[in-house]
Amino acid sequence: MLHFSPDKGLKKKMxxxxxxPKYLDTKGLLALWRESLLAKAVLKGExxxxxxxxxxxxxxxxxxxxxxINAYLAEVWNESQRRGYQxxxxxxxxxxxxxxxxxxxxxxxxxxxHLLKKLEIRDQDKFKQLKELKTAEVHRIFKVxxxxxxxxxxx
Numbered sequence: 596m597l598h599f600s601p602d603k604g605l606k607k608k609m610x611x612x613x614x615x616p617k618y619l620d621t622k623g624l625l626a627l628w629r630e631s632l633l634a635k636a637v638l639k640g641e642x643x644x645x646x647x648x649x650x651x652x653x654x655x656x657x658x659x660x661x662x663x664i665n666a667y668l669a670e671v672w673n674e675s676q677r678r679g680y681q682x683x684x685x686x687x688x689x690x691x692x693x694x695x696x697x698x699x700x701x702x703x704x705x706x707x708x709h710l711l712k713k714l715e716i717r718d719q720d721k722f723k724q725l726k727e728l729k730t731a732e733v734h735r736i737f738k739v740x741x742x743x744x745x746x747x748x749x750x
Contacts (some may be wrong), residue, residue: 603628611650611667614706615732616674618725623710628671628682634687635664644654653696665691666736675678682732698733699742707731 611631616624632649636642640661645651657663665688675682707728712721733739744750 599662601622602700611654612706612710613703613733613737614710616671617677617736618710618728618731619674619680620708620714620721622673622717623713624671624678624680628668628675631664631668632686634669635661638664649679649749650746653698653745657694661688661693662691663694663736665689667734671733694736694738695738697740698737700739700744701743702745702748703731703733703739705744705748 610626611634612619612623612627616627619627630650633642633645634648634654637648637651638643638654654660654663654667669689670685671718672682672684672687708729711722711726712727
């Protein structure tokens with residue numbers, strides 16, 4: 596199993612998780628929604644910042660980046676509905692089609708450990724639910740393939 600020690604401060608940065616959003620705490624899900632909407636704005640050319648942000652690499656590599664981010668956002672919205680939240684569905688183009696983007700197994704392991712570190716600090720209940728998890732389900736637009744942490748990941 597992969598081991599790492601992230602910065603103790605767990606610096607805030609854009610994080611578009613490969614993990615299924617069901618694993619996120621409330622704060623994490625809200626942040627994911629906002630950051631994914633920002634990613635969509637970047638991909639549409641509606642903002643000047645974040646154009647070269649590493650987290651966007653996999654969406655940019657998709658055949659249709661806007662379709663990929665809309666498919667991603669739809670699943671985040673679905674998770675918000677399961678929890679009874681009121682995320683604005685009009686922010687998503689619901690005419691997206693199914694997409695599968697590869698994600699390395701090492702990336703998924705890294706993200707799970709990273710999430711557990713965050714949860715240990717900010718949501719003990721969620722941390723206790725997930726701390727024994729050995730493998731995690733990924734967001735439905737990703738397909739796990741063999742490999743290490745992705746080259747775009749900033750460690």
